[in-house]
Structures are given as structure tokens and as C-alpha cells.
Amino acid sequence: xxxxxxxxxxxxxxxxxxxxxxxxxxxxxxxxxxxxxxxxxxxxxxxxxxxxxxxxxxxxxxxxxxxxxxxxxxxxxxxxxxxxxxxxxxxxxxxxxxxxxxxxxxxxxxxxxxxxxxxxxxxxxxxxxxxxxxxxxxxxxxxxxxxxxxxxxxxxxxxxxxxxxxxxxxxx
Amino acid sequence: xxxxxxxxxxxxxxxxxxxxxxxxxxxxxxxxxxxxxxxxxxxxxxxxxxxxxxxxxxxxxxxxxxxxxxxxxxxxxxxxxxxxxxxxxxxxxxxxxxxxxxxxxxxxxxxxxxxxxxxxxxxxxxxxxxxxxxxxxxxxxxxxxxxxxxxxxxxxxxxxxxxxxxxxxxxxxxxxxxxxxxxxxxxxxxxxxxxxxxxxxxxxxxxxxxxxxxxxxxxxxxxxxxxxxxxxxxxxxxxxxxxxxxxxxxxxxxxxxxxxxxxxxxxxxxxxxxxxxxxxxxxxxxxxxxxxxxxxxxxxxxxxxxxxxxxxxxxxxxxxxxxxxxxxxxxxxxxxxxxxxxxxxxxxxxxxxxxxxxxxxxxxxxxxxxxxxxx
Amino acid sequence: xxxxxxxxxxxxxxxxxxxxxxxxxxxxxxxxxxxxxxxxxxxxxxxxxxxxxxxxxxxxxxxxxxxxxxxxxxxxxxxxxxxxxxxxxxxxxxxxxxxxxxxxxxxxxxxxxxxxxxxxxxxxxxxxxxxxxxxxxxxxxxxxxxxxxxxxxxxxxxxxxxxxxxxxxxxxxxxxxxxxxxxxxxxxxxxxxxxxxxxxxxxxxxxxxxxxxxxxxxxxxxxxxxxxxxxxxxxxxxxxxxxxxxxxxxxxxxxxxxxxxxxxxxxxxxxxxxxxxxxxxxxxxxxxxxxxxxxxxxxxxxxxxxxxxxxxxxxxxxxxxxxxxxxxxxxxxxxxxxxxxxxxxxxxxxxxxxxxxxxxxxxxxxxxxxxxxxxxxxxxxxxxxxxxxxxxxxxxxxxxxxxxxxxxxxxxxxxxxxxxxxxxxxxxxxxxxxxxxxx
Numbered sequence: 010x011x012x013x014x015x016x017x018x019x020x021x022x023x024x025x026x027x028x029x030x031x032x033x034x035x036x037x038x039x040x041x042x043x044x045x046x047x048x049x050x051x052x053x054x055x056x057x058x059x060x061x062x063x064x065x066x067x068x069x070x071x072x073x074x075x076x077x078x079x080x081x082x083x084x085x086x087x088x089x090x091x092x093x094x095x096x097x098x099x100x101x102x103x104x105x106x107x108x109x110x111x112x113x114x115x116x117x118x119x120x121x122x123x124x125x126x127x128x129x130x131x132x133x134x135x136x137x138x139x140x141x142x143x144x145x146x147x148x149x150x151x152x153x154x155x156x157x158x159x160x161x162x163x164x165x166x167x168x169x170x171x172x173x174x175x176x177x178x179x180x181x
Numbered sequence: 182x183x184x185x186x187x188x189x190x191x192x193x194x195x196x197x198x199x200x201x202x203x204x205x206x207x208x209x210x211x212x213x214x215x216x217x218x219x220x221x222x223x224x225x226x227x228x229x230x231x232x233x234x235x236x237x238x239x240x241x242x243x244x245x246x247x248x249x250x251x252x253x254x255x256x257x258x259x260x261x262x263x264x265x266x267x268x269x270x271x272x273x274x275x276x277x278x279x280x281x282x283x284x285x286x287x288x289x290x291x292x293x294x295x296x297x298x299x300x301x302x303x304x305x306x307x308x309x310x311x312x313x314x315x316x317x318x319x320x321x322x323x324x325x326x327x328x329x330x331x332x333x334x335x336x337x338x339x340x341x342x343x344x345x346x347x348x349x350x351x352x353x354x355x356x357x358x359x360x361x362x363x364x365x366x367x368x369x370x371x372x373x374x375x376x377x378x379x380x381x382x383x384x385x386x387x388x389x390x391x392x393x394x395x396x397x398x399x400x401x402x403x404x405x406x407x408x409x410x411x412x413x414x415x416x417x418x419x420x421x422x423x424x425x426x427x428x429x430x431x432x433x434x435x436x437x438x439x440x441x442x443x444x445x446x447x448x449x450x451x452x453x454x455x456x457x458x459x460x461x462x463x464x465x466x467x468x469x470x471x472x473x474x475x476x477x478x479x480x481x482x483x484x485x486x487x488x489x490x491x492x493x494x495x496x497x498x499x500x501x502x503x504x505x506x507x508x509x510x511x512x513x514x515x516x517x518x519x520x521x522x523x524x525x526x527x528x529x530x531x532x533x534x535x536x537x538x539x540x541x542x543x544x545x546x547x548x549x550x551x552x553x554x555x556x
Numbered sequence: 557x558x559x560x561x562x563x564x565x566x567x568x569x570x571x572x573x574x575x576x577x578x579x580x581x582x583x584x585x586x587x588x589x590x591x592x593x594x595x596x597x598x599x600x601x602x603x604x605x606x607x608x609x610x611x612x613x614x615x616x617x618x619x620x621x622x623x624x625x626x627x628x629x630x631x632x633x634x635x636x637x638x639x640x641x642x643x644x645x646x647x648x649x650x651x652x653x654x655x656x657x658x659x660x661x662x663x664x665x666x667x668x669x670x671x672x673x674x675x676x677x678x679x680x681x682x683x684x685x686x687x688x689x690x691x692x693x694x695x696x697x698x699x700x701x702x703x704x705x706x707x708x709x710x711x712x713x714x715x716x717x718x719x720x721x722x723x724x725x726x727x728x729x730x731x732x733x734x735x736x737x738x739x740x741x742x743x744x745x746x747x748x749x750x751x752x753x754x755x756x757x758x759x760x761x762x763x764x765x766x767x768x769x770x771x772x773x774x775x776x777x778x779x780x781x782x783x784x785x786x787x788x789x790x791x792x793x794x795x796x797x798x799x800x801x802x803x804x805x806x807x808x809x810x811x812x813x814x815x816x817x818x819x820x821x822x823x824x825x826x827x828x829x830x831x832x833x834x835x836x837x838x839x840x841x842x843x844x845x846x847x848x849x850x851x852x853x854x855x856x857x858x859x860x861x862x863x864x865x866x867x868x869x870x871x872x873x874x875x876x877x878x879x880x881x882x883x884x885x886x887x888x889x890x891x892x893x894x895x896x897x898x899x900x901x902x903x904x905x906x907x908x909x910x911x912x913x914x915x916x917x918x919x920x921x922x923x924x925x926x927x928x929x930x931x932x933x934x935x936x937x938x939x940x941x942x943x944x945x946x947x948x949x950x951x952x953x954x955x956x957x958x959x960x961x962x963x964x965x966x967x968x969x970x971x972x973x974x975x976x977x978x979x980x981x982x983x984x985x986x987x988x989x990x991x992x993x994x995x
Contacts, residue, residue, distance in 0.1 A: 106783075114913070116940045117940065118809065121764075121809050125829075126830075129828025160960075325592035373974060377931075378973075461586060465586055471594065472628040475719070514716070515718075520681075521684065524683040540582055545582070546584050547583070547586065549585060553591060
């Protein structure tokens with residue numbers, strides 16, 4: 010119930026279409042938010058509105074990618090996270106859950122642990138950029154929620170990710 | 182055992198069965214009782230398994246001896262089992278089991294294709310110039326592993342241990358031979374092909390382990406039996422005796438002993454290496470370790486067998502003389518597999534020179550599965 | 557007279573000679589044989605009553621399916637039979653069964669009275685003309701006829717092979733449906749052969765890796781119910797579940813029972829680091845067993861409870877380690893090429909099954925507990941998560957096919973690497989856990 014009400018609240022903040030979208034990342038499984046990010050494309054205003062989650066998601070980028078088996082942040086990932094940190098600083102009403110993911114090449118257990126490492130790497134970096142730790146949760150989905158479904162490196166590279174999912178809420 | 186004791190035993194077994202099995206299944210799985218109660222005594226079993234015409238069965242019920250083999254089993258006269266002394270043709274049970282509905286819908290046929298599923302090969306790895314060493318034919322997974330690979334036989338042939346040509350009546354042979362099907366050994370590989378070994382790249386690096394084939398036969402050293410390398414008859418002075426004399430004396434002896442059937446058989450010189458090898462190969466063909474436990478596959482058994490002069494084994498004489506490296510139960514299964522091998526491949530007589538009968542009247546076979554275990 | 561004496565003497569000498577020869581049996585060593593399924597026949601059991609006819613036929617079919625399913629036996633179809641078994645107590649016509657090369661014969665009789673089903677059976681070594689073991693009788697309810705068939709098959713299997721029983725067992729697993737990026741998962745339980753499938757949870761949350769308790773009455777699993785992975789325990793009979801472990805800001809997963817069922821081993825991820833913990837179920841008291849910056853997960857107890865095998869990447873890549881059950885110095889046991897994971901100790905204690913990833917392929921393999929004699933049993937795009945049959949002879953695991961249409965399914969394989977076969981499930985299936993033998 011609690012989860013449902015959260016989801017409902019999130020929907021209320023976003024354009025309706027976002028919640029029923031066909032976004033492959035929207036797995037609607039009762040978890041807090043989808044792995045693709047809060048609300049999906051066009052959420053809460055427009056990409057042009059720098060205060061909108063849509064701007065966070067698309068203009069800044071809600072995700073960072075990792076090399077095979079790695080949880081270290083590339084320079085590009087660090088740039089993205091700097092942008093996320095700045096946005097979070099400017100929008101203190103939002104908290105975030107960072108979801109760590111792995112590609113399918115690995116055992117279920119190891120990938121869960123690896124996803125946790127990735128999520129934590131992103132979280133640590135955001136904290137180093139001034140975001141308060143109590144605004145950032147982490148969770149790992151291991152290889153359970155790929156965003157791309159093919160079994161080649163083209164897909165794997167997108168699945169090895171840490172996604173910062175915004176939650177509009179005072180406490181989070 | 183007194184009837185009262187038996188009844189009590191049954192009652193107890195039932196009660197325990199109920200307590201153990203009936204009581205714990207409040208939810209699922211479904212209630213279930215097991216009664217480890219043997220149905221009839223082992224004499225009765227023996228009687229039943231005796232040849233049908235065996236008339237001595239009539240005397241059976243006179244012997245109330247308890248079976249000693251399974252003292253833990255409660256022996257009860259199964260109430261609705263007709264006493265076995267009258268093995269007359271059984272009236273078929275009331276409901277002649279007509280063609281029972283064969284495929285019952287709710288049986289979720291767990292049958293599955295025997296073949297290993299075809300693997301979807303991942304993108305071929307970067308074409309490294311293939312080492313030509315791999316041109317040797319790759320073993321195909323076949324249901325049967327034998328010492329020597331056997332090619333897929335003609336589909337018409339019936340599987341048999343030995344290859345024999347088809348005999349047809351119009352062969353114009355002098356001695357009429359019964360027509361028989363052509364037989365051929367079943368297709369076999371000479372090593373276990375697992376999925377992991379099937380694929381090229383998956384001859385994966387493994388931790389060191391003993392090589393599959395040892396250069397020398399170390400099992401001889403391990404076996405407690407004297408090695409058969411020396412001819413077993415070396416010490417016997419008989420070889421000095423000219424055969425003629427021997428025969429003459431034997432004749433005399435047979436006469437003296439009143440022509441008893443136990444007259445010593447011709448002994449002859451020791452078997453040649455080829456003759457022994459022939460026997461070894463013949464038994465090997467039927468020695469199937471494919472249905473043995475991993476424990477039994479680690480157990481060496483020494484089996485003794487007395488032979489008839491026609492080369493067939495005396496089935497009742499087959500006995501386990503020794504076993505090594507396994508539990509009693511593993512040794513028993515290993516022995517049973519060995520016994521099956523001796524009986525099956527000896528059914529029509531092993532090819533042994535009758536003039537040397539004395540040399541192979543008794544045979545001790547050591548069945549060492551070590552090489553089969555790591556195939 | 558002298559001649560007579562001489563001949564007598566000679567005769568005596570010769571009597572001695574054959575006697576000596578008989579003490580010197582011919583000795584041969586057989587160290588090569590064949591490996592093939594043992595041909596057997598299991599004619600329909602004889603119904604004692606008309607009501608038993610259907611059960612009689614079905615029982616023998618399930619028994620045959622169990623035996624042939626091991627890959628160690630091959631059934632000879634009834635079309636080949638020379639004689640029929642029409643009475644359980646009539647003598648067996650061994651010659652008729654020899655003629656069709658049935659090396660083992662299973663005969664049985666079934667009677668039904670009300671809901672009560674009674675099965676009697678015997679196992680025969682056809683060529684030796686002897687019975688293997690004694691006749692046995694099982695009694696139960698008609699509803700449980702499949703279990704009774706499994707019981708009989710277990711007996712037959714044990715008497716011929718010497719392995720322990722395993723047919724009368726169940727498997728809990730994750731039933732999967734839906735596309736790869738939105739997979740619905742729910743817990744399900746079934747007989748080892750796929751019959752009697754039941755679902756234990758709905759698919760509203762991701763569920764992972766169920767594990768049976770040593771008595772088969774409870775199942776541990778990981779669920780995302782609430783948004784974060786946490787360990788739940790489910791009572792199989794009552795289908796009741798509760799969260800076993802929950803600590804704010806952490807994820808817990810990869811649970812496994814101790815052999816006495818009192819302790820749970822599991823992984824906890826906190827601050828990106830994953831370590832092993834244990835919990836006393838009764839008191840809820842927890843204990844951290846490893847403290848390393850590396851990933852430690854997928855723990856499994858030795859059957860005697862003294863040691864733990866687990867997966868760790870402390871060396872730089874995932875490998876297998878063994879340490880005392882209470883924590884302490886860990887010893888690496890895997891040294892082959894590639895990455896090793898999800899080790900599971902065999903119920904016999906002699907082997908450890910594992911997942912191995914090497915050169916873009918996955919394998920299920922086994923090794924001795926000191927890491928020696930590694931053998932890979934399977935190879936595919938993705939094999940993982942082995943679980944042992946109660947007798948330690950067969951391994952079941954998850955196989956996933958690749959690509960957008962990739963689907964997970966269950967497979968089993970003999971520890972010799974032979975007899976790889978799919979386990980039928982209605983939907984996709986993953987993460988099997990084999991129960992102990994029922995009883």
C-alpha cells in the first residue's frame with residue numbers, strides 16, 4: 010500500500026502519459042520508481058525546464074555506464090554525476106534512489122553484489138559533490154532488469170549502469 | 182516366529198509407519214505410509230524363482246526356517262498371498278487387465294528428448310587460425326561407452342555383444358543352422374562425451390588430475406590378489422609328465438574311481454596370452470558399469486566362478502571373493518554388475534580350449550572400474 | 557604288485573596335481589567395460605481389484621519414467637515382451653525376459669480399497685535368476701499414487717545402482733514469464749519430475765533464489781517486496797511467509813540454511829560492499845562472518861555444518877573459498893581459468909558443484925572439496941545456480957538462452973556429465989532448489 014501511494018504521488022507530479030508509457034525501463038513491479046528514471050520522458054514539465062525531472066533525466070543524464078565487471082567511474086560518468094549533484098543541490102525537495110545494474114554475463118548473486126557496488130560508487134561521488142547522504146539510497150537489481158534485451162556488447166554496455174531515480178518527497 | 186509375535190510386529194510396524202509418515206503430513210505432501218514389511222519369506226521367494234516345474238516346492242512349507250539374510254525385515258505370511266506350494270497356473274485375476282488406458286491424461290509425461298539440446302552457439306570467436314591438431318574426429322555423444330569405439334551399426338541389426346553375420350536358411354550350409362538375425366555391437370564411443378567436452382573451446386583448463394590412461398597398469402599393485410603375470414601353473418610339476426602318460430593314468434584313475442563325473446578334466450598346458458585375452462575381452466563386452474553408483478564405480482571386486490566344460494559359467498557358483506575401496510553395499514552392486522557380465526557374455530560359452538579345461542575350471546576375475554570411472 | 561604300487565603312487569600324485577590346479581584358478585583382470593543404460597522391463601503392475609487397474613498402469617509408467625530419466629536405465633517396451641506378468645506371485649519366466657535382454661525386471665501388484673492404495677513390488681536380476689532385495693509393500697492414499705511410484709522407483713534404483721534415493725523429492729524454483737526487461741517472477745514448487753506444480757507467491761515483486769530447509773518444510777528466498785531485496789522465509793505447507801532479515805539501508809540476499817536448519821547464511825550489501833552474515837533463526841541474532849572490501853556471496857554449508865564454501869572476488873575475479881562455519885581464515889579452492897560462482901556443497905560431502913564462466917561460455921561443474929579433479933558437465937550461453945539431488949548424484953540448474961527472446965529453463969545432468977535433459981515446466985523457470993528426500 011505504501012508503495013502504491015508513493016507511486017500514485019509520483020504520478021500526480023508527472024504527466025499522466027509517463028506512468029502508462031511503454032518505456033521499456035518502466036517495469037512497474039511495485040518498486041520505488043522504474044529503473045529508467047522518474048516518470049519517463051517528458052515528465053514534470055519539459056526538458057527545457059531546468060527544474061524538471063525530465064531535464065535531470067535527459068539533459069543532465071540520469072545514468073552512468075560502467076566497463077565490464079567494473080564499478081569505477083569514467084571521466085564521462087563523473088561529469089554526468091557532477092551535473093546530477095548540481096541539480097540536486099538546486100532542487101532540495103527531491104531525494105533519489107540509485108539503482109545499480111549489471112549485464113547478464115555473470116551469476117545472479119555476483120551481479121547483485123556488483124550492482125550494489127556500482128550504485129554505491131555513484132552515491133559516494135554525489136556525496137563528494139555535496140549531496141547529503143540521507144537524500145540518497147541505493148539498491149541493486151543485478152541482472153534482473155536489463156534495459157536492453159539483446160545478448161551482445163551493444164546491449165550489455167547500456168545495461169551496466171547506475172540510474173539515479175528521483176523521488177519527489179520531503180522525506181524520501 | 183510365533184504367529185502372535187508376527188501379528189504384533191505387523192501392528193507395530195503399521196503403528197510406527199502411521200506415526201512417522203501419517204502424523205507429519207498435515208499439509209502436504211499427501212499422507213503416505215510405508216510399510217517395510219517383506220511380503221513373503223526368502224524361501225518362498227526361492228521357491229517362486231525356481232524353475233516352474235520344480236516339484237520340490239511341495240516340500241517347502243515344511244521348512245519354517247527364518248531367512249537369515251534379512252534379519253531386520255519382519256517376515257509375515259502375506260495374508261492374501263496364496264501359499265507358494267501350489268504354483269499351478271494362476272487364474273488370471275478377476276478383472277482381466279484389458280488394454281489399460283495407456284496414456285492417462287494427467288500423467289505429465291516427464292519424458293524428454295534424449296538428445297542434448299542443440300546449443301545456440303554464441304558468436305563464433307575471432308577466427309584464430311584453428312590448430313590443425315583438432316582435425317581428429319570429434320567424439321559424438323552416444324548413449325554407450327565401450328573400450329573400443331563402435332561405428333553406428335546398420336539399422337537392421339539387432340544390438341548384441343558380439344558381431345555375427347545374419348544366417349539365412351538358403352545359405353546352403355551342410356549343417357542346418359537356425360536362421361538368426363544379424364547382430365552387431367551397439368554404437369559406442371570410447372569416452373564419455375559431456376556437453377562441456379563437446380564444444381571445441383570447452384576443453385577448458387582444469388585442475389590437475391590423474392591422466393585418464395595410466396602408462397602402466399598400477400591396479401595390479403593395488404589389487405590384493407596375486408598378479409596373474411606369472412603363469413599360475415608354473416610351480417606344478419605336471420608339465421614334465423608326457424601328456425600320453427597323463428592321459429593313460431587319468432583313464433586308469435577314472436576307472437579306479439568308478440567313473441565318477443568328478444573325474445579330473447584334462448588340464449593341458451597353461452592358457453596362452455591370446456586365450457586369456459580372448460576371455461578378458463569377452464567379459465569386458467558385457468561388463469556394464471553404466472548403472473553403478475559412483476561409490477560402486479570406485480570399488481574393485483574379485484569374483485570367483487566355476488566353469489562348465491562347455492565354457493559356460495556355473496551361475497550358482499559366482500561369488501564375491503574380495504572387494505576393495507568400497508562400502509559393503511557398493512561392493513554388492515559392483516559384484517552384481519560383474520555377475521551379470523559373466524552370465525550374459527558366457528551364455529553361449531566362452532571360447533576356451535576344452536583340452537585345457539583344468540586350467541580354467543575355476544576363474545577369478547578382478548573387476549577394476551578405475552579406468553571406467555575417469556573415462 | 558610292484559607295478560600296481562607304482563601306478564597307485566602315480567595315481568595319487570596325479571590326484572594331488574589336479575587338486576593343486578584347482579587351487580590355482582585362472583586369474584584375469586577386467587578393467588575395461590561398457591557404460592550404457594541397463595535394459596529393464598516394468599510390465600504394468602497387476603491390479604488386485606478392478607478399481608486398481610488404472611493405478612496399476614500409471615504406477616508402472618511413472619516408475620519407468622523415473623528410471624529411464626536417470627539415463628542409467630533403458631526401458632524395454634512392452635511390444636517386445638514374450639510373456640506377460642498376470643500374477644504377482646507366479647514364478648518369473650526368466651528365460652522370456654533374458655530373451656529380450658531385460659537385465660532387470662520389476663513386477664508389482666496394486667490394490668485399492670476406498671481411498672487406500674497398496675502397492676507391492678519385487679525387483680529381479682533376470683540373468684542371475686535372483687531377486688534383488690526383498691519384496692516390499694507401500695500403503696498410502698490414492699491421491700498420493702505418484703509419490704508411491706517414486707518410492708518404488710527409488711527402491712529399484714537403489715537396489716541396482718547402489719545410489720541413494722531421490723525420486724520422491726520436490727523442487728522449488730522461480731517461475732518466469734514476460735519479456736526479458738519486464739520479467740514476472742513468482743515462486744513455485746513441483747515434484748522433481750515437474751508434476752504437481754503449485755505457485756507459492758504472486759508475481760508482484762521480483763523473487764530470487766529460493767532455498768529449501770534441510771527438512772523441506774520451509775523455503776528461504778529473496779524478494780523485492782518493499783522495493784529492496786530482503787530475505788523472506790516461507791512455510792511450504794501453510795504458504796505463510798515473513799521477512800527474516802531487514803536492516804534499513806542494506807540489501808540482503810543469497811540465503812541458505814545450515815544443515816540443522818537453525819542458522820541462515822546470507823549476503824548483506826551495505827555501502828556497496830557485500831559480506832557474509834549468519835543469523836540464528838530462533839533468536840534473530842546476527843553475526844558478520846567476513847569483513848573484506850571484496851564481494852563475498854553465495855555461501856553454502858558443508859553437510860556436517862563445519863565449513864562454508866562461498867564465492868569471493870578478493871583475488872580480483874570471482875573464485876571459490878572455504879572457511880570455518882563461524883568465519884575465519886578462508887582458503888581458495890578454485891584455480892582454473894575463468895570465473896567461479898555459486899558453489900554448492902554436495903549432500904554427500906565429497907564434491908562442490910559450481911557455476912563457471914570462461915571464454916564467453918557458462919558451465920556447471922564439480923570439483924572435490926580441495927579444488928582438485930574439476931570436471932565441467934555442461935556448456936552453454938548461460939548455465940548457473942546448481943542444486944543437488946538428495947542423493948548427490950544429479951544436479952539441476954538454470955539454463956538461459958540468449959538474445960531478446962532469451963528464456964530461462966531448468967535442466968538436470970548426472971554428475972558424470974551424461975544425461976543432460978530439460979525439466980519440463982509450463983513457463984520459464986530458474987533458480988531451482990532440490991528438496992531433501994520427502995518423508
